Amino acid sequence: MGSLVEELVGAIGSGRVSTEEELLARYAVDQAPIMDFQLPEAVVFAGSVKDVQAVVRLCAALNVAVVARGAGTGVSGGAHASRNCVVLSLERMNRILELNPDDETAVVEPGVINADLNEAAAAHGLMYAPDPASFRSSTIGGNVATNAGGLRCAKYGVTRDSVLALDVVLADGSLIHTGHQTFKGVAGYDLTGLFVGSEGTLGIVVGATVRLKYLPRDVHTIAAFYPDFRQAAAGVLAVGRARVQPAIMELLDGGTLAQLDDLHGSDLSSRGRSLLLIQTDGFGAAAEADVVRSVLAAGGATVSTESTAEAEQLVELRRNSRGVEVDDEYRVGEDVAVPRSRLVDYVAALEDLAATHGVSLKVVAHAGDGNLHPTFWIDRQGSAVDADAMARLNLALDASIEAALEMGGTITGEHGIGQYKLRWLGLEQPEPVRELQRRIKELFDPAGILNPGKAI
Amino acid sequence: MGSLVEELVGAIGSGRVSTEEELLARYAVDQAPIMDFQLPEAVVFAGSVKDVQAVVRLCAALNVAVVARGAGTGVSGGAHASRNCVVLSLERMNRILELNPDDETAVVEPGVINADLNEAAAAHGLMYAPDPASFRSSTIGGNVATNAGGLRCAKYGVTRDSVLALDVVLADGSLIHTGHQTFKGVAGYDLTGLFVGSEGTLGIVVGATVRLKYLPRDVHTIAAFYPDFRQAAAGVLAVGRARVQPAIMELLDGGTLAQLDDLHGSDLSSRGRSLLLIQTDGFGAAAEADVVRSVLAAGGATVSTESTAEAEQLVELRRNSRGVEVDDEYRVGEDVAVPRSRLVDYVAALEDLAATHGVSLKVVAHAGDGNLHPTFWIDRQGSAVDADAMARLNLALDASIEAALEMGGTITGEHGIGQYKLRWLGLEQPEPVRELQRRIKELFDPAGILNPGKAI
Structure with a gap:
């Protein structure tokens, strides 16, 4: 066998494989804080399901990690590159394959931009309901991988509620179809739901059948x-x-x-x-x-x-309040959710702990869902790292997570665990529940090549 | 060790264990056609989570099958007894533990009747949306086990869409909590969704946190x-x-x-x-x-x-059109769903094949979901079995299933596979998808004691 890159080029063609330095660096990260920067070995741009299968088969044979990626708008590091990995971009698989107005469904490739699907649906008086703040740039595949939420979830549901069926490339390169083309269907276990939100760790979503809803007339x-x-x-x-x-x-x-x-x-x-x-x-x-x-x-x-x-x-x-500033070590956005009755208490707790730790705070919330996005930050003092301020920021952050959990909340309402929130997952989920998830991961991906170190 | 029954009595008390012949026969089946009648060894009536754990631990130790059961209103045989099994009734665990009007959630034991939860919620202007035709008698646990649908699903979703968190006793008798108390939550894999609709084959649901919706004012x-x-x-x-x-x-x-x-x-x-x-x-x-x-x-x-x-x-x-007659070998109700645009075609196909095979047909449909319940029947000719008529009935039934699949449909919109529909599952799901499910089953229940021979 030749080098990894030669093999990739042999498998899917040179036009789909890049090792260009600047591009590797750009595709090494999503919009989350960076904990452990790793440059991928290559970025491949799949143009078809067969491309994805070929890349996964090759990486399986070589025991190389595959990090699947849509638009890279995630904020938990689910698409951060891991050591010596191949980043598999699905951006070019961006066709709406079917739009069925009477069925009120669409079949899309994973790289379709959320807003593009909505525009196509609107021509028929329909909409794709999940609307993360990144909807103008994020992809349906990425939305599925993170079970993305958005503004209108309280009424119209999250991504999971709009996904009927998936085409998934498994860790051995095989392709399966899960779910049903109908609104309802209860044949067998809900594999579709298991893949939604699994952040590319159980398989790579290469197609989705989604349910559309009616554009409101008023x-x-x-x-x-x-x-x-x-x-x-x-x-x-x-x-x-x-x-x-x-x-x-x-x-x-x-x-x-x-x-x-x-x-x-x-x-x-x-x-x-x-x-x-x-x-x-x-x-x-x-x-x-x-x-x-x-x-x-x-x-x-x-x-x-x-x-x-x-x-x-x-x-x-x-x-559009998202994307104005990107989180870094001086500014961290959170994504907790609490039961609605605790919204008032939680907001009070946030204000108290920002004051206690001497950090700045601003909060927006998808309040209908009890899903809050507090941002804590400290002002930079020139270019020097202010160790004391950093410590206070992290204390405030940890305390805000603990407060949410104490109120019956979750550490992530819609952004996903990714890489960044792994450190808190054990506070929410006890070991037996985490162990079950590890065993499911092992079942789907025994060699651990699919987006290692994420989600669970 | 003593006999199974002695052990059960020792574990949870004599008042909770029955071997009374008439009761065993009644708890041997749900409302589905009976393919393979088996009398259980005993019926136990769990009064608490600890009871369920004790029974499962005992059955695991003795390698005895456990068939969990709510009200027994299922129509796919998901609660039919299997050979030498213990039927574990959850009817007596029927308390609404919490009803949180501001959170718009309730925490219930599995034996709570759907209509009782709705009545309690209505006092606060709320409702539990999933409304199977059996809502006056079926339990939330049974609804969860089958991912029950109902009349108002097209607008309000199926059971899965209303379940936020579950307490589940696993095959080794351990207890886990999955999901979140909040409307949104994406920490880790969706274990909750995996248990919903799994018909008691992966674990036994002993508690559920459900989302409530607003009672419509008009x-x-x-x-x-x-x-x-x-x-x-x-x-x-x-x-x-x-x-x-x-x-x-x-x-x-x-x-x-x-x-x-x-x-x-x-x-x-x-x-x-x-x-x-x-x-x-x-x-x-x-x-x-x-x-x-x-x-x-x-x-x-x-x-x-x-x-x-x-x-x-x-x-x-x-x-209330349900329950007037129970299916038997002369009358079989179906539960297919097709994409909405195929409703007209499918109804035409049903009429054609009823005529072709000389069987009677009536159809009701949750038409908003494309979910149809055709019933095929033949008139009894005295007490003798009419082999020719039976053969025609089965041909019509098989043809109706195939027609639904050809139109992109599913063999079960809301009733579940249970035992009765296993024979058609291979027509809908190819072997690799079924194999994945078998491996998930094996992961959760390596000895295969939880409701064997059902769902997958």
Whole structure:
């Protein structure tokens, strides 16, 4: 046998294999903090299922790790390269193979961009519901690998709820099809669900049949400003008690408002210390919006009667609040979820521990799901590393995770464990549960070549 | 060691173990056709998680099969006793342990009746969405074991979509907790999803945290009568094209209407040869109902403007159409699902093959999901078995399954494989997919004591 790279070129052609230094470095990481930088041996750009099978077979034969990757927008390091690995990009497999308006399904290759699928579906009055903040750049394959969430999950579900069937290349290079093309189907064990969220550690998703939902014909957006964050969090429960299910219910704290003002020249901060941003949709959107406005006003909010255009712009600002700054050792974004009734308590706990540890904090939350994204950061003091500040940042971070778990929460609502959150997984899941998962991994990938060191 | 029964009594007390002949016979089967009747060695009625653990540990030590059972309302034989087994009833573990209105969750023991959970939730304006036709008698544990569907799945999802976390006793008697108490959570592999629908073959569910949804504040019911069944099936697609998501969309054929008339003295048959029964719900229910009425009328339906009371009574009749007759060798109910666009074709195929094979047919369908329940039957000729008629019945049944698969469907939309549908599973799932499932089974239950011969 020749070198790994020669073998790869022989298997799928030179146009699909790169060892270009700058490209290797770019494909070595996703958008998560980097714990253990590793340059891949090569990046391959699969153009077909057969390409994926050929690469996996070759890597299996050579005992080389394969790190599958969509757009690399993950924030937990699920696509970080591991030692001596091949990074397998699925970006070029980006065709929508079928869009069936009457079936309300689509069959896509893994590299299809979330927004592109939505655009194609919209032509038929349909939508693909899961909408992570990265929807303009992230791929369906990546969304499946992380069981991605987004803004409209509380009403429309997470990625798992929209995936009906998968084509998966296993660790030996064989191809299987799981699930069903129908909305319902209960034949055998739920292998589809097992692959969703498994971060490319059990197999590589090379195709997906997804369910589409109806584009709402009416959308109402409500902006409710509060004097403080805790009151805004209480507003979330008030909407729940009114038994209204919004499509979107986003909670932004003062720090987030100030940042949006800085970036976009808005004046949100002058209107309150916290913003609850709610969209109702569907045939009942107007009636639901009326109920929402009234319960929020009763809870101390200043509720907009502003034009839809402005309110919708606020949602766009929120949708795009991701990606403005990338996490690094001075700034870490979290992704905990807590039971909804604990939102108020958790927000209070976050504020307390930021004060205790002397770190800055801002919080946005998909509040309908109890899914919070606190960001802790410390200001850089020139180029020198401030060891004390770093220690305080990590203490705050660890304490925020522990507080979420104490309240019955989880360490990751939608971003996944990846590489970055492995250190906390043992706090959430006891050893017997982790051992079961290790044994499932071993069953699917006995040599451990699929994205080693991630997810479990 | 003493006998199995003595050991069981020693482990959990005599009040929890029965060997009474009539009871053994009753607990030997669920409501599916019986292929291989086996009387269990004993029936045990667990009162606690510890009881379940003790029974499983004992059975593991003695290498005795354990068939877990809820209310025994399954129709695929998932709870049929296997040779020399212990039937483990979870009926007595029927407490709702928590109902958290602000979290919109409940924590229940497995023996809680679906309708009882709904009644408790309704007091808070909430509901547990999955509503199998057996909801008045079936248990949450049984619903979880089969990933039960029901009438309102198209809008509200199946059991899997409402289960957040599970407590499971494994084959060695150990207890694990899977999932999360929050709506979202992506830590590790989806073990919860793996247990849901696994029919007690991977572990025994002894507790569940479920998500509740909002009781709709408004419900509109529409009855649309059609001159034939195929036109009614086309009406389902017309509602989809209008992008209205009904809560319930039930399709009943002429045979079903005639039966309902016989049983309830109604005059449905005189009003059409097929009935499409639709409920819209939520804040937009009235507006949605208007759209539905108009598209159905345009498609040739006679659409009711009748009082809500009568239309709702029709839904009740449909809800209760289960259980009037139990399947036996002369009457077999099916549970296929097809992509929605094939509903019309599939109904045509069913009618053709019933005529070809000279068997009677009636069909009801959860049409929003493409999930059909055809029933084929032959009239009994006295007490003698009519071998020719039986052969025709089986030919029709097999042909109906094959037709569904050819159209991209599944052999079971919501009832599960159990024991009865194992014979068709190989038509749907190729050997490598089945082999993966066998290996998962082996991983969880190496001795094969948990509900052997079911599900996969």
